[in-house]
Amino acid sequence: MHQPRILRELRESGHAHRSVKTEVRENLLARLRAGEPRFPGIVGFDETVLPHLERALLAGHDLVLLGERGQGKTRLIRTVTGLLDEWTPVVEGCEINDHPYAPVCARCRRLADELGESLPVAWKHRDERYGEKLATPDTSVGDLIGDVDPIKIAEGRTLGDPETVHYGLVPRTNRGVFSVNELPDLAERIQVSLLNVLEERDIQVRGYNLRLPLDILLIASANPEDYTNRGRIITPLKDRFGAEIRTHYPLTIEDELTLIRQESTPGIGADVPEHLVEVIARFTRLVRESTAVDARSGVSARFSIAASETAAASAVRRAAITGEERAVTRVCDLATVVPSLRGKVEFEVSEEGRETEILAHLLRRATAETFRGRLGGMDLTPLLDKFAAGTQVESGELVPAGELLRRIGPVEGLARVMSKLGMGTGEESPGHAAAALEFALEGLYLMRRLSKDDVDGVATYRT
Template sequence: MPVKYQLRNAILSCIQSGVDPLGDIQGRGEAKADLLRALLSGANPFLISREGTGKTRLANSIAKLLPPVPSIKGCPYHDDPFWPKEWLCPRCRGVEDPINEFGVEIIDGMDRFSRIQGNEYTNYAKILGLKDIEAIRDGISPTDPRSFTGTGVFRGNRGIVFVDELPSIPTNVQVLFHPILEEGIVVLDEYNLHHPVDIILIATGNPEGFAHVNRVPRPLLDRLEMIHLGMPDEDVERLIVIRERFEPKEDYFRREETRHNHPDMNITSEFSRNRIAVPWWVLDLIVKTVGYTRTCKNFESGASIRGGIKALDHAISSAEMRGARVVRLADATKGLKLALRGRTTIIPDLIGFEEDEGVIFKRIDRVIEDLVRFALTRIADETLNHLAIDPMTLKEAVINGDPGVRLSKRVKEMGEGVGEVDPGSSEWKYALIEFLANILALKGVLSENEVSKRFFVPQVFVDERRRGLKGYK
């Protein structure tokens, strides 16, 4: 059965069972619906989205839907045992009975998933294949199909070929996909060979890329269905950041049966990152700050979802380095600086030109910290509105250094954090008092100078080169 029909059956079976076929991808309902329409129609999707939006995960999810199929054992092209001989690869075609010679194996969808990374160096060899020097050395003619080793498309035969950043591939190379999508064949003129392939092509492109890199030829674009995969909303992004955070698994490096032989390699609960509690306000601060990099006028380009994932990882690591069990605002700020330096581009006017790199890095960090402060201001507004408590009551709790059971419970119930949360611990109380003190400082109820003597307070960015330039939202 052709791979497009296999995928149709798998998708429809999920729908009839009430299961989301693309459950690994959270949010983006409209884009997922368009993608399913395209796949059910036997079309090839072209996903337009920014980096870090889950394109690769989405392609993997589609590959996982494919059912296991029989294949001639060891065949690099995943030849079907029931195919006619002229459809087989040179290796399988070169013997009288390939089933008897090599045997049959069952391969799943991920075994038939091939990724081609598009860039200016992507060429014929990466998409189709290259000459096998060993075969030529053994006396096989360079024009004999047996001297050809298939790569990208052939490795995805009977499955998914994922072409990441299609527009980045030179136009004269992109045309190699025309006969594949139109007729289901790979044309190898040098070998006088037209080889059938059975694939679903999933391509991606950056929305900014069409203005800066090679365009996709119209005949090729006419064979693709363009789908916009946007950024998820804040709540969904929060869930993704939590789910994708770094947490070593005990069986990550070895099989279960070998674990007892290497007790020193076991990852004990003592060092599990789940021990570290991340309060909801810290998690919100990370997600909001990363989100604002995409809309703030002082950022030429913002961070992807991956920026939030790594910022959370780094914040937890900062707490571990302090020997602490609760992540604080300072940990989150340090994590955001580390995660966003290379994932964002700040406008040159704020960074400066031809200066010492140390100065530039410090200025980048200060701009990021200012954005953290801006995000914290928004969280402060939401918190005060939700709690509906007189700020003077909060001021008393901060001055006394004790939020009390009732206030602690109300704040904790405002959101879900990460890790082992103990609202009664001294660390948790300190983190909460720090958060409340920042709220009151931002609202002018407490002196920021006084608060900063006891707690971390993110600072406003002031460009010393331009008098009076503060804040930039």
């Protein structure tokens, strides 16, 4: 598609100049009418968060997303750029993305006067129209808004020349979407610099007589005030945001499962059966609900994602050591997530020293709940009969699937067990069979129908 390269061609093409908020509003309305996805990759917010977000964007409001850590606030903010036009014209070489029809910086106004209809035009993709700053205590007004550029002064320009200004992140995202993550962590005196951006839509740089009208959608994220003591959003700034939207963790197991599957790193090299993903999802929810965990800090969605990846990595390690042809995650691999994820959870002070014990207990509960949900009503007598004569079966992180199957021996009804666990016809490898049987053994142990000794990572199942 031909893109005009000078101002005259742009006018002749019929291009109409729209503000950022108008772009977002009209493109959002078009997707709503067409029934198209508006925020791809966002899980569990369809009936709660997204309607509020859509209303805020249709109203043209700057907004704050408020929620505990790991609720997908930053991911949600980044998807808003998908509502911008795919391509937009800018004055070529402009640091703040001036529109050719209405340049606002001193450089572009000078070029427009000199070149007229021959003003050069460049094109920016919507992905380039997003800016982001993680608020940290060392963030300065110069970082966000701008400061004098000593290099330009050294080149011979006078100190009062507006072209000596080095623009900060906010003006450099002019005609785009700008995000301030963890806004309360920004020092209060720095938050003040955003007041004009939100209300008067302009910026002020030091002592310059400079009014730079900005066209920007500003979205901030923050943790609830009862969670963070590091700072707060100052009242005048909070008043200037048009909407405050609360986010949350996944409300259902199905959403949690979808999130784990979607976000887990591909390419680790191990299959994680569906029933084990469910165990991880239930484990995460139990940790969030536990009275031993500091509810104000929350348990990030990254907890469950990291758990899935750690369990998969354990299976890959076993396959590499033992020579298994296909790495499939089993119950024994779940135990490895407890020490790895201990640091991702904030416990109550009274539980100090019991962190590993608490997580291990909650993991067993999650396993038991999943077993009851998937195999609770199933007749597992053929498997129990294996132990009736005093047979013992050892399993562990380094016991390959083939060896575990040999120790258990043939089990009548194994195909039905695998089907109940969500393993299809294409998942009939020894690894999947071993994963199904070990899960059944663990479930029978948790239901107190078998005993288990666990010593140095080696589990021995017996009557």
